[in-house]
Amino acid sequence: MKTKLLLIAFLAIYSLNAQTTHNIDWERNVTVDLTIEVGDIVVWTWTDPFPHTVENMPGNSVENFDSGTLTGIGLTFSHTFTIEGDNDYFCGIHGAGSMSGTITVDATASINEEVFKTFTILPNPAKSIITVKIPNNTNTLEIEVLNITGKRVLYKSLNSTVNTTLNLTALQSGMYLVRVTSGRTSQTKRLVKL
Ligand SMILES: [Cu+2]
Structure with missing residues (x-):
């Protein structure tokens, strides 16, 4: 129950678009x-x-x-x-x-948001390797995997890349968030590690 509440709070924080x-x-x-x-x-x-x-x-x-x-x-x-x-x-x-x-x-960097709306994680849930697909990407991006306390556990910087892989093998089973950031705009999706 406590974990569930924590997760809701966590998602609420990270799904908001950057208001700094x-x-x-x-x-x-x-x-x-x-x-x-x-x-x-x-x-x-x-x-x-x-x-x-x-x-x-x-x-x-x-x-x-x-x-x-x-x-x-x-x-x-x-x-x-x-x-x-x-x-x-x-x-x-x-x-x-x-x-x-x-x-x-x-003005906000809202143009970039279009890029992330469709980013996908495959497979999800996943045991080891995931592919993050970002259609039509021409930006420099950062991909992060965050654990339930908001701590970054994986990080990758990309340049105009549309598909990339991340290796989850070292992570404990559970709920994570994948955050893709370009400049000050970011989008976040849930990821389950088996
Ligand atoms: Cu004064």
């Missing part, structure tokens, strides 16, 4: 520029004891956000960016000369 969380330590005299993708989250964490805000620079940002004044180490403010473009931000208390940055939001 980016962390910024927010304190006096820092400038932090980031390039992220649409849908990513940025979390600012207060790392000194002084009052600060995080707010977009009016006229120089495509999104609006404002934390209000927060005081205390460990407090956070987060914003999910959903629009392509640049967002200058600053601390309204200490000013842009002391605390500022730019969040550049790029």
Whole structure:
């Protein structure tokens, strides 16, 4: 029962398409520029004891956000960016000369997702050798096999390869996930090792 719950949690985490969380330590005299993708989250964490805000620079940002004044180490403010473009931000208390940055939001690499929707694992369940088939692949890909705790147990990097084999002989019997990644886009499928 416990294993089943763990598996459900595990699948929920790994079947989501990459929504990345980016962390910024927010304190006096820092400038932090980031390039992220649409849908990513940025979390600012207060790392000194002084009052600060995080707010977009009016006229120089495509999104609006404002934390209000927060005081205390460990407090956070987060914003999910959903629009392509640049967002200058600053601390309204200490000013842009002391605390500022730019969040550049790029389109997601969703084109690559088409590649992975159809990747197949044969045979599955499998005892030793599996073939991973990725139709029409022209990308550099990483293939990983993860165990139920999320630990990587096998890894292979490929260049424009459509079929590759992995040897599972050394793995214990049970449930695994096969994850294929190109850049920041990944797709995951379940694999049973006999
Ligand atoms: Cu400040």
